[in-house]
Amino acid sequence: xxxxxxxxxxxxxxxxxxxxxxxxxxxxxxxxxxxxxxxxxxxxxxxxxxxxxxxxxxxxxxxxxxxxxxxxxxxxxxxxxxxxxxxxxxxxxxxxxxxxxxxxxxxxxxxxxxxxxxxxxxxxxxxxxxxxxxxxxxxxxxxxxxxxxxxxxxxxxxxxxxxxxxxxxxxxxxxxxxxxxxxxxxxxxxxxxxxxxxxxxxxxxxxxxxxxxxxxxxxxxxxxxxxxxxxxxxxxxxxxxxxxxxxxxxxxxxxxxxxxxxxxxxxxxxxxxxxxxxxxxxxxxxxxxxxxxxxxxxxxxxxxxxxxxxxxxxxxxxxxxxxxxxxxxxxxxxxxxxxxxxxxxxxxxxxxxxxxxxxxxxxxxxxxxxxxx
Ligand SMILES: Nc1ncnc2c1ncn2[C@@H]1O[C@H](COP(=O)(O)OP(=O)(O)O)[C@@H](O)[C@H]1O
Ligand SMILES: [Mg+2]
Numbered sequence: 001x002x003x004x005x006x007x008x009x010x011x012x013x014x015x016x017x018x019x020x021x022x023x024x025x026x027x028x029x030x031x032x033x034x035x036x037x038x039x040x041x042x043x044x045x046x047x048x049x050x051x052x053x054x055x056x057x058x059x060x061x062x063x064x065x066x067x068x069x070x071x072x073x074x075x076x077x078x079x080x081x082x083x084x085x086x087x088x089x090x091x092x093x094x095x096x097x098x099x100x101x102x103x104x105x106x107x108x109x110x111x112x113x114x115x116x117x118x119x120x121x122x123x124x125x126x127x128x129x130x131x132x133x134x135x136x137x138x139x140x141x142x143x144x145x146x147x148x149x150x151x152x153x154x155x156x157x158x159x160x161x162x163x164x165x166x167x168x169x170x171x172x173x174x175x176x177x178x179x180x181x182x183x184x185x186x187x188x189x190x191x192x193x194x195x196x197x198x199x200x201x202x203x204x205x206x207x208x209x210x211x212x213x214x215x216x217x218x219x220x221x222x223x224x225x226x227x228x229x230x231x232x233x234x235x236x237x238x239x240x241x242x243x244x245x246x247x248x249x250x251x252x253x254x255x256x257x258x259x260x261x262x263x264x265x266x267x268x269x270x271x272x273x274x275x276x277x278x279x280x281x282x283x284x285x286x287x288x289x290x291x292x293x294x295x296x297x298x299x300x301x302x303x304x305x306x307x308x309x310x311x312x313x314x315x316x317x318x319x320x321x322x323x324x325x326x327x328x329x330x331x332x333x334x335x336x337x338x339x340x341x342x343x344x345x346x347x348x349x350x351x352x353x354x355x356x357x358x359x360x361x362x363x364x365x366x367x368x369x370x371x372x373x
Contacts, residue, residue, distance in 0.1 A: 020270055023169045027119045034116055034346055040316060041094040042370050043109065044069060044351045047134035048099035057357040063098045069367070073360055091367045099355060103147065106138065107154045113346050114155045117263055118162050118173070120274030122345035124281065124337055125151060128309070128369065129352030130362040131253040131285030138350050139282045140234075152234070152259060152280050156227035159261065159278070170269035176221040176262045177230055179237040182332050183255035184304045190237035190257070192220025200335050214339050221262070234259070253285040254301045256308070256333055279340050281333075283309065286369070287362050308333050309369075315341060316349075316373045349373050 046069070049058055060072040070090045095109055113123045127135035140150045163173040179190040180198075187198040196218045203213050224230050237259075241252055258281050265274040286309055289302035311331040318326040319342045328338040341347055351370035353363045 020169055020267075023166075024270075024272070030112070030115060030119060031121065031344075034112060034121075035344075037112075038094065039344070039346050040320060040373065041346075041348045042351060042373050043095040043097065043106075043348065044091070044093045044353065044367070044370055045097040045101065045106065045134060045138060046099050046353050046355055047137065049355055053356065058355045059357050059360055059363060061098075061355065063096055067094065067096050068092050069096045071360075071363070071367070073357075089364070089367075091371055093351075093370060103138075103149055103154075107151060110151055110155070110348065111158060113348055114158050114278065115162065116346055117261070117276035117278040118159065118166065118265065118274075120265065120276045122277045122279075122340035122343075124279045124340045124345070124347045125155075126281045126283055126312075126347070126349045127352055128283050128286060128349055129366050130287040130354065130359065131250075133352035133354045133359075133362075133366070135282050135285075135350070135352045136252070138352060139280060153227070153231065155278065155280065156230045156261075159263070160225075160227050163263075163265075166265075170267040171265050171274075172268065173263050173265045175224050175264075177224050177233055177260070178216075178219055178221045178262075179233065179257070179259045180216065180219060181241065181255040181257045182308070182336075183251065184301055185308070185332050187216060187219075187332060187336075188255075189219050190240045191222060191233060192218070194240055200332065202338075212339065214336065216336065224261075230261075252282075254305060256284050257282045258333070258336065277340055279337055281337075283312075286366060288365070307331065313369060313372055316347075320373075 046061060049056065062070040064070065068090060069092075070088060072088045097106065110125065113125065117123050125139075127139050129135050136150075137148075138150050139152055159175070163171070163175070166173070177191075181188050181190055187200075188194055189196060189198065198219060199217045201215055201217055203215070205213055222233060224233070237257075241257070258279060260280075261278045263274075263276050263278070265276075266272070284305040286305075288306070289298065308331040311327065311334055314330070315326055315328060315334045326342060328334045328341070334341065339345070349370065351366050351373075353359075353366050
């Protein structure tokens with residue numbers, strides 16, 4: 001019996017070692033697949049018409065091959081040029097989601113990137129679009145229950161579930177959350193002191209290999225161990241945001257919100273280390289605000305939003321062209337995300353559009369921006 005037990009023990013050790021080896025191979029293959037799919041991806045999502053919009057006319061849109069959107073304008077709006085009045089325009093993305101697409105389907109196409117964070121890559125997921133196009137719906141949870149959960153709560157569930165699962169393969173993760181907003185190029189901490197001042201700094205650490213770490217001074221980072229704990233943090237952040245909104249109504253559509261989860265993994269058995277940051281960004285509304293009509297604060301906000309979204313587009317463009325210089329420093333947002341855009345990190349941009357005919361011009365602008373990305 002002793003000999004049998006000894007043999008079994010040896011066998012278990014062999015199998016465990018093999019499993020760890022296969023986990024390393026899985027990581028490499030998963031990354032290869034993600035790179036083949038593209039380190040920068042763009043998904044377009046058209047929101048459905050809302051119950052309150054039953055009498056609003058809609059843009060004529062067709063969806064083809066899961067990837068294409070064809071828009072036709074059926075209005076004779078005088079604000080449109082002759083060309084866009086008659087045009088039939090076709091746009092192609094990595095995915096194009098029609099209005100009926102559920103949050104579950106959206107997440108199925110996103111989950112692979114969340115896996116990459118556990119594997120030690122930096123991942124950014126953005127929601128871009130005009131106010132009312134469905135950015136927050138796509139990213140956040142919804143009080144109406146699990147079916148309407150957006151990317152953030154689903155990603156939290158996946159992260160904690162996978163981290164637990166990977167424990168059997170020797171991995172232990174330390175997870176930290178932070179949440180900030182960028183409003184007129186100023187950073188505000190949504191978890192810590194809302195009045196403290198912040199700067200973006202860079203340090204070069206050397207743990208095995210040279211790492212250029214970007215961090216925000218005075219920003220609160222909370223160690224988290226469960227998705228429930230993250231939910232309560234998120235609730236606190238939303239409250240902080242709405243407090244600010246009393247002086248300046250609907251601030252959320254005029255600031256970028258950046259939720260970050262930093263995962264540091266170590267494998268006590270084979271000594272491997274991994275560090276990944278997941279950034280989930282609900283961008284400020286992209287609608288153009290008539291510069292002539294707005295004054296004061298509104299004009300200042302519009303200018304900052306416009307510039308930072310343009311810089312974001314430029315950064316993606318430089319990355320796609322493999323330019324030698326990428327102008328990350330031109331805006332707070334790209335500076336902050338410098339290590340999560342480019343290199344072997346992965347980005348996904350949801351371009352949210354409204355189906356309303358009176359949003360036709362904005363929808364075209366968003367589809368064009370998305371095409372450029
Ligand atoms: N895919 C969708 N299905 C159902 N309702 C949606 C969808 N997308 C957006 N909505 C609803 O449309 C409205 C505007 O969406 P919201 O996410 O707040 O837009 P944004 O954040 O871009 O300003 C909200 O009432 C939201 O619940
Ligand atoms: Mg919103």
